Amino acid sequence: MNEEKVGVYVCHCGTNIAKVVDVVDVATWAGEQPNVEVAREYKFMCSSLGQELIEQDIKEKGLTRVVVASCSPHMHEKTFRGACERAGLNPFLFEMANIREHDSWITDDKVAATQKAKSLTNAAIARVVHHQPLEPIPVEINPNTLIVGGGIAGITAALELADAGNHVYLVEREPSIGGHMAQLDKTFPTLDCSACILTPKMVDVGQHANITLLTWSEVEELDGYLGNFTATVRKKARYVNEEVCTGCGICIEKCPAKVLDEVFEVGMGTRKVIYRPFPQAVPKYPVIDKENCIYFLRGKCKACELFCPTEPNSIDFTQKDEILKLQVGNIILATGYDLFDVKRIPQYGYGRLKNVFTSLEFERMVNASGPTDGKIVLRDGKTPPASVAIVHCVGSRDENYHKYCSKICCMYSLKFAHLVHERIPDAEVYNCYIDMRTPGKGYEEFYHRLLEEGTNFIRGKVAEITDAPRIPAEEGKLVVQVEDTLIGRQRRVPVDMVILSPAMEAKPDSKEVSQLFKMGCDFDGFFTERHPKLDPVATMTEGIYIAGACQGPKDVPESVVQGAAAAARVAGLINRGTVMMEPVRANIDQDKCSGCRICNNMCPYNAIVFHEDRHVSEVITALCQGCGTCVAACPSGIITGAHFTNDQVFSEIEGILWDVRPEKVLA
Amino acid sequence: MSDKPKLAMYWSASCGGCEISVLNIHEHILTVDEVFDVAFFPCIADFKVHHVESYPDGYIDVCLWNGAVRNSEGEHMAHLLRQKSKFMVAYGSCAYEGCIPALSNLTSKEATFNTVYFDNPSIDNPNKVLPTESVQVTEGELTLPTFWNTVKSLDQVIDVDYYLPGCPPEPPQIWAVLQVIVGALLEGKPLPPKGSLVGHSGVAVCEECPLEKSEKTITKFFRPYEIVPEPGVCLLEQGIVCNGPATVGGCGALCPQVGMGCRGCYGPLPGVEDQGGKMLSAIASVIGAGEAGMDEHEIERQIEAVVDTIVDPAGTFYRFSMAHSLLERAKVNGKGE
Known part of the structure; x- marks a missing residue:
């Protein structure tokens, strides 16, 4: 049939493959297959020696095709393509058979695994003889970067890139950057003032010549690909002219309408209808909350406009949403997290028992610029609690809600205990925990500090919080029902205040966001990284990176590390200027296209144009990302996906079914 | 008989339309008569099987075989005529890919x-x-x-030299193919490579179809009697299933021009393994349902609602190509036979 000379290399991967798959048998068998010139097995094909084996055979035996049966192509396709290239063979004349993730790791059945390894290897052999040499496609990288989310991860990434001389568009949904960290009072374990360490960075962002800050804005659409994205951003109307506003705040002072601040103050305080979320907000320009504005509701008021001292007036009730088209080369998503809705656990009483607080409510309470000026008081706003219970793992490590450990709750719960001791020295503090999880620099030491500060630690999951007393001592108290597993007894702890430490969870719209940016998110809604160990900030989509808690629960230092890491990845691409992309592209046979136009609106990258004059469609190679949608859609079968041709795919199928092909259909 | 090249035409599971199509080449039939001796052609001349059996092997120069192979008689005759013929042509959709008879492979x-x-x-x-x-x-x-139990295309029974698609093939294409054969037999001109699909345009039917085509989003499909198509506009865009994009041309796009969606009788384009699968994939690609951010189940429901308006998908997309498709037949009672 075919003149190609194939070299087949079966990897032991130490014992990862060899302990289940009979690699010697697979290699011997492969050597007997058509077109196979040489078949070998080797301990570690990815080692230098393994790669040299391939290079040597290409040179000495004149191999024209190479198959390596080993791990996932995600791991080592690049490695072996490199080996082929070094020996003068086009890297696309290589094919990988995954006999580890798809075979040895999923069964203990040696016979079945060996048979499957043969099928997978045979599929690769059958396919590779139909491979064609391909040349990578150079893509220019637009040096501008879009960062979505202005929390600490996004801020860090923006500053890293901007300081290195690159332009950044930082898009934030809320009126100010700062994210959750701006709401916190202290950060564990050093008890740094959160605002004190965050606001300088926010100011840097606001003033940086290389950063275009777009707050009160959201990304609505994304087109393009690595190096050449076009993001459509809706800049919501602020009704304040940023060109002239000085941020003096007189409008806020004069605004007659007050509403509950459910975002920044988590319902613990109020704000005006024209407002800045907090005093150090960046940018300084306020925003009018149209839903509650008296003028927008009743057509009268305009107090803000009346008192605005600028010339011309900064208030502009006619402002409309703006749609911006941003051209960027890379995107970093740092969209952050939400807290688990504690009302989902009714037995903890939040919303029903007034002195049950959430962690974020407590953060605002202890914050000096918060609604109680930093005083720890009950819901009445004046009484300091004599006893406080802090409940760990609310919604996390729980089969009913989130199975994962939310990672930061033990530490911030300890921080809360410390803050209660500090502000109300006589108060009794109870921390109810399942396991104390304090890995991190200085974290375990902080726990020990709390042990010395006299916190009562109860190891057990809280069953219920109730205001129904059983004994006089429980009258007027909140009673925490918990099994103390260390003493093996049920306890009822009467306290004045309960703080729930809810799990960090993905933003409710994370799925839509992941679809918008064409990348994956897991069942919990956290964005999926390219590799959990070795590529934590890249995604499966080239040019799209993730940082911070949108990828999974994280504390501040980890979010900062990820922000910087994502920035470094992007900076690397910007420095290179041009990257070589896989030449896996679709091509329409211009002589055979009938112009039916089925493919025309299929392409997610808008890479298909229809030529009215010639009545044919064409794929613009530079825009094509090789997804294959049009190839599948073309009813005439005249769109070819390079590296995924009919010949290649059908041969692969035939190859894999070598031992199960049914007898020809008869009678 | 004279020294003229010998022509045969035989039918198995077919409707007889293919025989008529040969006669439908009008005055050219006189040329055919001039060039060939008819050696076996039960539809137009009285031959018996024992006549064929008496011929030496390879005696017939060209045998046009129409009809799918459906029973033991068909198989016997296919082998016999293969033995007696230099060139075996699978003539028309039934011989080439099973056609309507092969829809019984679904049961x-x-x-x-x-x-x-x-x-x-x-x-x-x-x-x-x-x-x-x-x-x-x-x-x-x-x-x-x-x-x-199973209807087969001719090439699933014997070795076939050429395939001539169509239900039936269109006269200009038949004449063009006959001219090539005559040229080869009388003047030694080259023949297309063995196994070729001949008598078609090589490009989908849409190429020959004059209707105006735009980008497509289909939200409801209609059976032909349910809608009066808007003149001049691509039928598929109007929700009339038209297999034109998945069907090789050469027929002149006769059906869509009179408001009837292409049935797909010329079969897939060369190189396409499965015409029905290709058309299904294309249809699936242009269904207009759901919008960004919509709940998955709701999108699924909307897609299903659109798909449900296609009556008899197997018969619609595999009307001609079932035997020759990747499917070949449906499993009935868990058996593939």
Whole structure:
């Protein structure tokens, strides 16, 4: 049939493959297959020696095709393509058979695994003889970067890139950057003032010549690909002219309408209808909350406009949403997290028992610029609690809600205990925990500090919080029902205040966001990284990176590390200027296209144009990302996906079914 | 007989339209008569099988075979004519890819017999009489061929040299192919490579179809009687299933020009393995349902609602190509036979 000379290399991967798959048998068998010139097995094909084996055979035996049966192509396709290239063979004349993730790791059945390894290897052999040499496609990288989310991860990434001389568009949904960290009072374990360490960075962002800050804005659409994205951003109307506003705040002072601040103050305080979320907000320009504005509701008021001292007036009730088209080369998503809705656990009483607080409510309470000026008081706003219970793992490590450990709750719960001791020295503090999880620099030491500060630690999951007393001592108290597993007894702890430490969870719209940016998110809604160990900030989509808690629960230092890491990845691409992309592209046979136009609106990258004059469609190679949608859609079968041709795919199928092909259909 | 090249045409599971199509090449039929001696052509001349059996191997120069192979008689004749012919042409859709008879591959022989001999509204068969392969009568034994469970294309039974698509093939294409054969036989001109699909345009039907085509989003499909198509506009865009994009041209796009979606009788474009699958994939690609951010189940529901408006998808997309498709036949009672 075919003149190609194939070299087949079966990897032991130490014992990862060899302990289940009979690699010697697979290699011997492969050597007997058509077109196979040489078949070998080797301990570690990815080692230098393994790669040299391939290079040597290409040179000495004149191999024209190479198959390596080993791990996932995600791991080592690049490695072996490199080996082929070094020996003068086009890297696309290589094919990988995954006999580890798809075979040895999923069964203990040696016979079945060996048979499957043969099928997978045979599929690769059958396919590779139909491979064609391909040349990578150079893509220019637009040096501008879009960062979505202005929390600490996004801020860090923006500053890293901007300081290195690159332009950044930082898009934030809320009126100010700062994210959750701006709401916190202290950060564990050093008890740094959160605002004190965050606001300088926010100011840097606001003033940086290389950063275009777009707050009160959201990304609505994304087109393009690595190096050449076009993001459509809706800049919501602020009704304040940023060109002239000085941020003096007189409008806020004069605004007659007050509403509950459910975002920044988590319902613990109020704000005006024209407002800045907090005093150090960046940018300084306020925003009018149209839903509650008296003028927008009743057509009268305009107090803000009346008192605005600028010339011309900064208030502009006619402002409309703006749609911006941003051209960027890379995107970093740092969209952050939400807290688990504690009302989902009714037995903890939040919303029903007034002195049950959430962690974020407590953060605002202890914050000096918060609604109680930093005083720890009950819901009445004046009484300091004599006893406080802090409940760990609310919604996390729980089969009913989130199975994962939310990672930061033990530490911030300890921080809360410390803050209660500090502000109300006589108060009794109870921390109810399942396991104390304090890995991190200085974290375990902080726990020990709390042990010395006299916190009562109860190891057990809280069953219920109730205001129904059983004994006089429980009258007027909140009673925490918990099994103390260390003493093996049920306890009822009467306290004045309960703080729930809810799990960090993905933003409710994370799925839509992941679809918008064409990348994956897991069942919990956290964005999926390219590799959990070795590529934590890249995604499966080239040019799209993730940082911070949108990828999974994280504390501040980890979010900062990820922000910087994502920035470094992007900076690397910007420095290179041009990257070589896989030449896996679709091509329409211009002589055979009938112009039916089925493919025309299929392409997610808008890479298909229809030529009215010639009545044919064409794929613009530079825009094509090789997804294959049009190839599948073309009813005439005249769109070819390079590296995924009919010949290649059908041969692969035939190859894999070598031992199960049914007898020809008869009678 | 003279020294003229010998022509044969034989039918198996077919409707006879292919024979008519040969005669439908008008005055060219006189040229055919001039060039060829007819060696076997039961539809137009009285030949018996024993005449064919008496020919030496390769005696017939060109045999046009039409019809799918459905029973033992068809198979016997296919082998016989293969042996006696230099060139075997699978003529028309039934021989090439199974055509309408092969739709019975979606069911079993038993079910087919039940329909044909018992269940059809026009059948009156109170004694439940079924054809049997052998019956004794006073004059002796009468036999019938064995009826198979599966309908096959000609090339699933014997080696085929050329394929001429169409149900039936269109006269200009038949004449063009005959000219090539005549040129080869009389003047030694080159023939296309063995196994070629001949007598088509190589490009989808849409190329020949004058209707205006735009980007497509289909939200409802109509059966032909349910809609009066807007003139001049691509039928598929109007929700009339038209297999034109998945069907090789050469027919002149006759059907869509009179408001009838292409049935797909010329079969897939060369290189496409499965015409029905390709058209299904294309249809799936242009269904207009759901919008960004919509709940998955709701999108699924909307897609299903659109798909449900396609009546008889298998018969619509595999009307001509079932036997030759990747499917070949449906599994009935868990069996692939």
